[in-house]
Amino acid sequence: MSERIPELSIEQFAEVIRLFDPHMDNYLYVMDLKADFYQISDSAVERFMIPAAAFYDANAKIQSFVYEKDRPLLAAEFELMQSGKRKEHNLHYRWLDRSGKPIWINCRGGIIDDADGQPRYLIGCINETGKKQRADNTSGLLGELELASYIRSNADKAPSGFFMRIGIDDLSSINSSSGTGYGDYILKNVASCISGCLSGNQKLFYLVAGEYMIVDTEGHTSEDAVALYKSIRKRISAFIDAENYKFVFTILAGILEADITTTSYEETMKLSDFTLSKARELGENSFYVFSQKDYEQFLRKNKIKMALYHAVDNNFEGFEAYYQPIVDSKTADLIAAEALMRFFMDYDGETIGIAPFEFIPILEETGLILPVGKWMLEESAAMCSEMQQYIPGFKINVNISYIQVMKSNILKDILEAIKKVQLAPECMGIELTESGYLDTNFHFLRLRNGLKENKIPFIIDDFGTGYSNLHCLSDLSPTYIKIDREFTNKALCNTYDHELMVKIIEMAHSLDLRICVEGIEETEALEEVRRIDADYIQGYLFGRPCGKKEFFEKNVL
Ligand code: C2E
Ligand code: CA
Ligand code: CA
Secondary structure, three states: OOOOOOOHHHHHHHHHHHHHHHHOEEEEEEEOOOOEEEEEEEHHHHEEEEOOOEEHHHHHHHHHHHHHHHHHHHHHHHHHOOOOOEEEEEEEEEEOOOOOEEEEEEEEEEEEEOOOOEEEEEEEEEEEEEOOEEOOOOOOOOOHHHHOOOOOOOEEEEEEEEEEEEEOHHHHHHHHHHHHHHHHHHHHHHHHHHHHHOOOOOOEEOOOOEEEEEEEEEOHHHHHHHHHHHHHHHHHHHHHHOOOOOOOOEEEEEEEEEEEOOOOOOHHHHHHHHHHHHHHHOOOOOOOEEOHHHHHHHHHHHHHHHHHHHHHHHHOOOOOEEEEEEEEOOOOOEEEEEEEEEEEEEEEEEEEEEOOOHHHHHHHHOOOHHHHHHHHHHHHHHHHHOOOOOOOOOEEEEEOOOHHHHHHHHHHHHHHHHOOOOHHHHHEOOOEEOOOOOOHHHHHHHHHHHHHOOOOOOOEEEEEOOOOOOHHHHHOOOEEEOOHHHHHHHHOHHHHHHHHHHHHHHHHHHHOOEEEEEEOOOOOHHHHHHHHOOOEEEEEOOOOOOOOOHHHHHHOO
């Protein structure tokens, strides 16, 4: 309901705001709709990109600190208020903080009309909805701000103990399928299940989004924490049972044995967040106890991940395509190369090479394999085309990942790469490792057919490992297969595998397929694979993978 204009002037409103500001977490504001003037708490100016605590030209200037995507929403709201159609303002949208980061706010207020019944002032309050809370009314527990001050105040007196961060698995699906009311009901009951298991000096706090933190200052160890976690789980199962399995959920726990006197609040939050995400990786109903080694691996992985992002953003700086010779088994002539990706990065002030088995899974996980894989195709096609000046018909093999098959139009990328340098399609082979589902996968079959139509060789990599087996030979109809290094080595030293390899080669030949044997390091091994009639050979004996320049120098210049 709109109200009549009060006796206060805008200056007096401003004074009231100034008086309240030091005593509240929220921000107060008043806007004179007629004069297009805006006044807000000083603390909001410190926090957000607001030009000043008081300014004219309010309609336009407010938009400058509203997150771009939310500007139309706010403009429409102002229009409704100014025209008198809306008397209550309650909008959830984002403002930009001083660093330009969008921050969720809830802006509420009411319109006060002037003596003629025209909307004159909008007056109200803004609160940050993502802000850490002192207390959570749903769970009835103290919130993260209180946890921070508890840790700080115990810093010089508490003995060691543990932190246990508990998360409800899949709270968002509870909320979306049964409504937030039921979600809140679960949050509250989980809080009481946990509380019921705690002893005297163990304290429970509510963090955000279905996460709780137990702080033990009683000198208990991580084994005690695990026992506590199990008893909490039991109580929660009993609760789910009592609810007639209306919703089944599980809890996860990250456990951090810690000496509170040396662990800061920030450190605690960071490490406990890590423990909970590890528990989440382990799956439903899991717990994870902090290990320094795992944490260092996690930090290393993050460093590599950041460096990979940076490299992709900077024209693939740090990536390099290496090439390894593939020779004809009979003549030992160089006929092709396999392109192998390398990544170099700055690590603690030193440039180091990261092994493919370490960085390729990260590229796959982040989706960066799509741009980098495309770049590899282009580099390799260009290298092959240059090599053909020295060795006509020279071929290049490029590895592709199943992520590229599933999530990009890989055939288009391949065709573009060869077209760019006018490479004959027969000269670029695509290597892919079978992973157990290819023969029935739509994306793969489309690629396989596209390669066939365009006469691009398709090569099954790492044959003899994982999922690859004889059915690949007929079902996937490759152009040739590469026998894995481990399998080759086994075949060279035990008769069973030797016999198997002989039969595989015979069978492949009977199907008119060629065989490339990988991992040949010694001349004896070479003689043996020649005897059993392998077609192509790749291995350190004929050259290790190296950069393009070196490859040219060693092989043709
Ligand atoms: P892969 O496709 O099986 O590549 C052959 C690996 O065997 C290469 O390891 C190569 O250096 C190594 N190798 C070759 N001959 C010998 C030998 O005689 N002795 C020994 N000990 N090793 C030999 P690398 O370069 O470390 O690559 C590892 C894997 O990373 C590759 O295995 C491939 O699966 C993946 N990879 C490399 N580059 C790419 C790429 O551009 N894209 C994708 N998706 N995966 C790649
Ligand atoms: Ca390969
Ligand atoms: Ca291989």
